[in-house]
Amino acid sequence: MSTIVKYEKGVKLSRKPENLSFIADPTTNAASQGSHATFITHAHTDHSIAFPDAAAKVFSTKIASELYEKLTAKRPKNTHFIEFEKKQKIEDVEVKFIPAGHLLGAAQILFYFPDMTVCYTGDISTDEMLTVPKAKIPDEEIDVLITEATYGSKDIYFDSRERTKITLLKWIVENLQNKRTPLINLGHLGAAQEIIAFLNSMLSVDILCDSRTSKINETYKKNKIQLNWENYEDIDVSIFEPENTVVLLPRAAKKLPSFLDGHKITRAMVTGQAARFAYTKFDQTFPFSMHVNSTELVNFIEKIKPKKVYTLYGFDSELAFLVRHKLKIPSRPLKLAKKKPTLDEYLNDKK
Ligand SMILES: [Zn+2]
Ligand SMILES: [Zn+2]
Structure with a gap:
């Protein structure tokens, strides 16, 4: 029994x-x-x-x-x-x-x-x-x-999530001031929504995401998690303001969306795995995990x-x-x- x-x-x-x-x-x-x-x-x-x-x-x-x-x-x-x-x-x-x-x-x-x-x-x-x-x-x-x-x-050590978020914020602000658009690779579901909510609360920048992340964001919104972002796969590229925009990319994305062609960019990876591995293709990594x-x-x-x-x-x-x-x-x-x-x-x- x-x-x-x-x-x-x-x-x-x-x-x-x-x-x-x-x-x-x-x-x-x-x-x-x-x-x-x-x-x-x-x-x-x-x-x-x-x-x-x-x-x-x-x-x-x-x-x-x-x-x-x-x-x-x-x-x-x-x-x-x-x-x-x-x-x-x-x-x-x-x-x-x-x-x-x-x-x-x-x-x-x-x-x-x-x-x-x-x-x-x-x-x-x-x-x-x-x-x-x-x-x-x-x-x-x-x-x-x-x-x-x-x-x-x-x-495997990561700093407190609060501190990692603040470090990420500083990195974004510094790059925007230097007229570089920050691109951040991170998980579609979980980390992306937490980082969007955080950036929304701290900065008045435009946040652009791919379609799949946008669909997931909609479900969060429907469940009363306030998120503000735009889907770069259906925006009019002429309204893109490179000095006031943060672009979120799927964690594994290698190819960059074409609206970024000719713009100065900088790249970061946000993942708990950054506490274990070096992501040498990125300018900065942030070991942030859900x-x-x-x-x-x-x-x-x-x-x-x-x-x-x-x-x-x-x-x-x-x-x-x-x-x-x-x-x-x-x-x-x-x-x-x-x-x-x-x-x-x-x-x-x-x-
Ligand atoms: Zn799991
Ligand atoms: Zn999981």
Whole structure:
């Protein structure tokens, strides 16, 4: 009669005699089709591939499903919406979504099994930001916490988000004063909206985005997050004021939009990954992330006081180590390391 928690192309929660299985954030269609219910924490595509799969019974927030459609131009099917903070019975198990921060509509999921309460965080941020609240600490006792560990290593350091935003602002202002248009590469969904909201609050410059980011911005606006920007793919280029404009580009964009031809520009990359990697093609990098860093993760877990912690994504072993040593809570990566080959297997492989 016990609940089994493991990683099987997604966070898999199953109960044996009842033959019940749930999956959260599956990474293959087969994983969700083999489960009674599929849960999606948020719209980022490494968590949300089950949305367009009609054969999967998907539970998510309404905003996550809308943002997924804007981000991918694929239509979610067979999706059932769950509101934050409202317990709902799914296959006889009570489930609740609570805010995760990270991006609009992102949820942590609580599963109230008879023998244990499980919380799966999805991706989280614990700072109060302009576009998202901080990840909520569950009210109830948590037996098993499954937490993201994207930046779960203490070797990855980023400055406070406030300070990074101010540094970015200074860089923009200096360049505009020198008559160079700042171009900023950053994630379509999450970081882009937070940076737009911040720039709107600090400067009266025009912000130009691509069509996809504009569509995502519309969903934020509909949900009462005030954002001001224009879509450079449908503006009249003659109204572009190079000395009073900031251009946001998709994170992976290499080609520049043609309205910038012949203008003096400067380029920046905004991403948490800038704390790990050098982006040498850019004039400046800003390690800004909508994910928690390792210190924030440890503080978050300390407040929850779970009995056991599984770590997932990114630096899972490093975070599990921090949790064991700093918090004295049993912890290990949810994904077990691949089985090591025996000496015979190793030697036979070499032949
Ligand atoms: Zn995410
Ligand atoms: Zn993620």
